[in-house]
Amino acid sequence: MPDTSAITKIVGVAGLPRSGKDTLAELFVENGYYGVSLGDIVRDASRIRHADSPDPISVANMTETSNWLRGEKGADFALKEAFERFDKSTGEGNSYKGLIVWSIRAPAEVDFILDHNGQLIWLESSDNKRLERAQRDRRPGEPEWTLENLKAQEALQWVPQPNIPEESQMNISYVKSKATLVYSNDSDSIDAFKEDAKKLVKSL
Numbered sequence: 001m002p003d004t005s006a007i008t009k010i011v012g013v014a015g016l017p018r019s020g021k022d023t024l025a026e027l028f029v030e031n032g033y034y035g036v037s038l039g040d041i042v043r044d045a046s047r048i049r050h051a052d053s054p055d056p057i058s059v060a061n062m063t064e065t066s067n068w069l070r071g072e073k074g075a076d077f078a079l080k081e082a083f084e085r086f087d088k089s090t091g092e093g094n095s096y097k098g099l100i101v102w103s104i105r106a107p108a109e110v111d112f113i114l115d116h117n118g119q120l121i122w123l124e125s126s127d128n129k130r131l132e133r134a135q136r137d138r139r140p141g142e143p144e145w146t147l148e149n150l151k152a153q154e155a156l157q158w159v160p161q162p163n164i165p166e167e168s169q170m171n172i173s174y175v176k177s178k179a180t181l182v183y184s185n186d187s188d189s190i191d192a193f194k195e196d197a198k199k200l201v202k203s204l
Helices: 021-030 038-049 059-073 077-091 107-115 127-136 147-158 172-177 190-203
Strands: 010-015 033-037 098-102 119-124 181-184
Touching (some): 010 107, 021 190, 033 077, 038 077, 059 147, 077 098, 107 172, 119 172, 181 190
């Protein structure tokens, strides 16, 4: 497991796609935290692993990539990468209030954060609101989103899938069940969400 001796505080952010994880995490970074998106680590690998696919970073392809990486490198591979980046930055003389990691999707990530007295925030957002955001802000390499395919692909991460070692998989239901704080984001205005969320950031 990573060495946390240089970190005073660890905060994790989790939630279903387009629930506002990036936006909330950015507020922590603006408030003095070092930030790493575990989703970006997997997304970069998925673009390479599924380069021949028309949608290399679909939820389905990212789930497959994440499970493969956990099988190859260990269940905590993304956290290790996050801590390596944090250590590199602090080794260059930078200082932070703590470490914010987001797109938490695996039990190993949750357990590590909570075992080190960290906070785990679950962002709750309605399916229709998340679909609206996904359609409006579709990333290159993602499929055309409908509510049906959004829910179908998310089901791949909700509980462990058969015929794959459970420790190598995502388990969003476990992540949600372990959240120390649930925060709602169904706002139509990103600015309104940010103003409200700033209070949360300052309280932790």
